[in-house]
Amino acid sequence: MNVNFHGEKSAKNPEWLELWNLASEADFALEKQSPGDFMNFLASDDAMEIKMRRLASYVHLKRSGDLNSATRMLAIKPPGANMDLAPNWLVDEATVYSKAEHQRNQRVSGAKGGGRGRCRGRGGQGGDAKPPAGRGGRGRGRGSA
16 A cells, blocks of 8 residues: 555545555455465455455556546445446446447438438539539540540
8 A cells, every 4th residue: 555655644644544544454354364265255254345445446546547437446335426226237238238229220310311421423412413524524534525
């Protein structure tokens, strides 16, 4: 924590005190575990998960500046965080479905003539456009009429 904290490291800074205490608690708890049991301990202790997620969130925010993803990392979301209540798999499934429906609606509305790129021919003027004056309609490199 000492390396990742970018602020005033003193007893007057409440953020520093909170993060230092969380890191110390995690360190003391892990010290009691054998190295082979670290992952099992972290996966089974909810209080430790809350602490580790808070620390990870802080480091991520300082590294990336992305407040939304840092808030998403927290085990307990603060009030007013505008986070989804549904599990990630459900949010992801609904997002994919919504995107597919939106794209389908755009394709359907584009097929009715409302989209760009429907004109064919010269300069986007349609298929029966008249050739420019002086060219004789022969195209490039064929000379004059």
